Amino acid sequence: MTTRERCMNLLHYKQVDRVPAVHFGYWGELLVEWAEQGHISMEMAKGAVRDGSPVQAELDKIIGWDCTWHNCVYPKLGLNPAFKREVIETLPDGSQRVLTDKGVIEKFKPGIVSIPSEDDYLLKDRDAFEELFLPKMQYSEDRARSEDITRQYNEKLKYDAPIGLRIGSVLGDIRDITTVMGMSYLMYDEDEELLADIVDAYAEMQYKCVETALKTGLKFDFGHYWEDICFKSGPLLSPGKFDELCAKHYKKRNDLLHEYGIDIISLDCDGVIDKLIPTWIENGVNVLFPIEVGVWGDQFEPSRKLYGEKILGVGGMDKTAFRNDRAAVDREIERMARLVSLGGFIPCPDHRLMPGSKFELVQYYAEEIKKIKV
Numbered sequence: 001m002t003t004r005e006r007c008m009n010l011l012h013y014k015q016v017d018r019v020p021a022v023h024f025g026y027w028g029e030l031l032v033e034w035a036e037q038g039h040i041s042m043e044m045a046k047g048a049v050r051d052g053s054p055v056q057a058e059l060d061k062i063i064g065w066d067c068t069w070h071n072c073v074y075p076k077l078g079l080n081p082a083f084k085r086e087v088i089e090t091l092p093d094g095s096q097r098v099l100t101d102k103g104v105i106e107k108f109k110p111g112i113v114s115i116p117s118e119d120d121y122l123l124k125d126r127d128a129f130e131e132l133f134l135p136k137m138q139y140s141e142d143r144a145r146s147e148d149i150t151r152q153y154n155e156k157l158k159y160d161a162p163i164g165l166r167i168g169s170v171l172g173d174i175r176d177i178t179t180v181m182g183m184s185y186l187m188y189d190e191d192e193e194l195l196a197d198i199v200d201a202y203a204e205m206q207y208k209c210v211e212t213a214l215k216t217g218l219k220f221d222f223g224h225y226w227e228d229i230c231f232k233s234g235p236l237l238s239p240g241k242f243d244e245l246c247a248k249h250y251k252k253r254n255d256l257l258h259e260y261g262i263d264i265i266s267l268d269c270d271g272v273i274d275k276l277i278p279t280w281i282e283n284g285v286n287v288l289f290p291i292e293v294g295v296w297g298d299q300f301e302p303s304r305k306l307y308g309e310k311i312l313g314v315g316g317m318d319k320t321a322f323r324n325d326r327a328a329v330d331r332e333i334e335r336m337a338r339l340v341s342l343g344g345f346i347p348c349p350d351h352r353l354m355p356g357s358k359f360e361l362v363q364y365y366a367e368e369i370k371k372i373k374v
Contacts (some may be wrong), residue, residue, distance in 0.1 A: 008162055011346065050156075076174060111355060121177075126194050165262075178195075195245070223266070231272075336372065
């Protein structure tokens with residue numbers, strides 16, 4: 001049985017010969033650590049950070065992974081053309097205010113590798129939307145050319161893994177473009193109608209991109225959203241407002257996937273997501289990914305109790321165990337075995353492997369997870 005078959009069988013409650021060892025990529029700083037420790041070359045460290053790259057696949061073999069869940073084909077789903085990235089100002093402490101490709105001004109500090117702080121943003125009113133952003137949110141043929149989609153697909157076929165189609169972001173990208181502060185002002189203090197118009201315009205463009213990719217006739221195993229719209233205490237907006245803005249777009253896009261025989265639709269949203277799950281489940285999303293555990297606990301088992309077998313999962317393994325010892329990893333493997341027994345679940349570290357993860361423990365996990373009895 002292939003890894004592609006194992007993954008899709010597990011998510012369809014069918015028999016498998018064993019559990020696949022699936023991961024979700026690496027932090028670049030971790031790969032540098034591993035190179036400095038002599039586990040891999042620095043050349044491999046630089047190449048393996050990119051999801052779906054041949055170098056990452058080579059590293060996966062060394063560790064013992066079967067595949068990554070991010071084996072996806074990407075239409076051009078964002079602002080097109082993007083804003084030109086440029087330094088707006090260099091401050092006395094060496095930090096820089098930089099205009100990003102999304103039209104946000106971020107502050108970058110020397111030597112800091114974490115997420116930069118948002119300092120300002122361009123999309124503040126209707127004039128800015130219509131003049132600067134709406135033209136970049138239009139569908140055009142170059143976003144999903146048949147030859148580009150086919151070329152990417154054939155590259156993904158080289159790996160024994162499910163092949164996904166990236167289907168966009170209903171609100172997560174908008175949050176990136178407006179910033180959390182800007183989105184909040186639009187939603188509650190300034191122009192509620194404008195925010196809905198932004199979401200609608202962006203969603204329509206992405207729908208057409210997905211439709212064009214599907215018309216190629218290529219066989220995709222799943223559709224995949226990126227939708228970071230929660231944090232450690234819950235959603236960045238009320239569930240009611242989220243439903244009002246987004247539900248119709250999930251339904252329209254997911255109905256399209258169903259027409260093409262795609263019944264596995266996963267969604268990547270960091271943070272505590274439980275209050276948004278009803279909108280996703282009711283409108284066609286059925287796979288939680290990556291199911292963050294390390295900070296705020298399991299969200300899959302309680303969700304399964306609420307929604308039954310129509311909710312599936314990829315993720316849920318507390319990756320912080322890789323910083324600890326073999327006993328900590330064994331506890332996670334034991335917990336993964338219990339979740340696998342529920343059906344419709346693929347174990348996977350709950351996010352990218354972070355600095356401090358021990359190479360030998362990751363190898364150990366990748367080998368042992370395959371021994372779970374199904």
